[in-house]
Amino acid sequence: MTATLSCGHRCEILQTDLRYSCESGLTQVDQHTFSGWRQRCSIWNANKEGVEGFGQAEVYYCCCAGEHRGAISGLKGKSVMSAGNAATEEDQRASYLRDAQNKAICLFDEIERDLIRPGVSEQGLSDQIHALAAERYGVTAHWHKRVIRSGPHTLMPYVENPPDRIVEADDILFVDLGPVFEAWEADFGRTFVLGGDPVKHRLRDALEPVFLAAKSHFQSNPDITGEAFYDIACELAKQAGWEFGGRIAGHLVGSFPHETIPNDRITLYITRGNLDAMSRLNPLGQKRHWILEIHLVDRARQIGGFYEQLLTVD
Structure with missing residues (x-):
């Protein structure tokens, strides 16, 4: 699954046990746009203020160095990557x-x-x-x-x-x-x-x-x-x-x-x-x-x- 980030970067999203990958490029998903990201996607232990348009806490991951915890729900997508x-x-x-x-x-x-x-x-x-x-x-x-x-x-x-x-x-x-x-x-x-x-x-x-x-x-x-x-x-x-x-x-x-x-x-x-x-x-x-x-x-x-x-x- 892909999402448009305010930082302009693609992201990978981890929701419960499902992995979503956006290797194909940047697209907007369900009209939601990640926003509120600080410079270079620096959010750690974020809450609902860190991401707009989402509710329950899940985990998402930007393709930079670390994990980001934020308020994400309602994501639709498919696939867990094979080995x-x-x-x-x-x-x-x-x-x-x-x-x-x-x-x-x-x-x-x-x-x-x-x-x-x-x-x-x-x-x-x-x-x-x-x-x-x-x-x-x-x-x-x-x-x-x-x-x-x-x-x-x-x-x-x-x-x-x-x-x-x-x-x-x-x-x-x-x-x-x-x-x-x-x-x-x-x-x-x-x-x-x-x-x-x-x-x-x-x-x-x-x-x-x-x-x-x-x-x-x-x-x-x-x-x-x-x-x-x-x-x-x-x-x-x-x-x-x-x-x-x-x-x-x-x-x-x-x-x-x-x-x-x-x-x-x-x-x-x-x-x-x-x-x-x-x-x-x-x-x-x-x-x-x-x-x-x-x-x-x-x-x-x-x-x-x-x-x-x-x-x-x-």
Whole structure:
């Protein structure tokens, strides 16, 4: 069954024991339209105020990262997915995420080649990246703010909003983007070094090996909790000679609009306090996909580096 959402995104609906899928696209059902959705479909434990036109509480699920509980009734539709269809759908979901990331890689290649340079402000670089993504890849939506950090700003995690800064000739800087390619999210981050400072180059070059080591740990133990995996990321950073700079080491990712993760939904982060197995399925019985982010810092030298991409899709 399909429904038109105010966010413009397709949804899948779970009503009692029936699963409704709207893979065929967006249509309006029984003249009802989901409305009252906050930015990026962020509703948790919603009540009747969250959805108009429906009465008794049921469960619905948007194709982003998490479940939404709302007031839904009177839905008509059919079908519970077969195991074969579910496997095919999972392959498709993984393929969409992989394709979005591959496009992000191409975008970052162009950013490095054409835009990374001294003398530009972080905000100016952000604006130029936005224009490049729109012109070359048709990206008009980013599910999270564009993050450009240079110099001492590279110590700061995503949640910080430092003042604008001019990129200098001997800087280290990183770019963290969440471009949406044809309704599927990418979340991708890379670090760049201007000049020849060997410590900055060593920091940049340490990021991918730490990422791959953490990924190897996850692949050998996919039932690990978010908290335990965060601790592994911190330990790997220490072993590499750096400090882990963030309070999280990743999060869920999916089709757009991405779940805006409230602070009380810690189970959607790779962080301390998340005692759920990362292999736990979503409410529709689907595999949840994770982004791994590695943030290494040297606080004495006031520099940091960042590396981010898919953990659960090769």
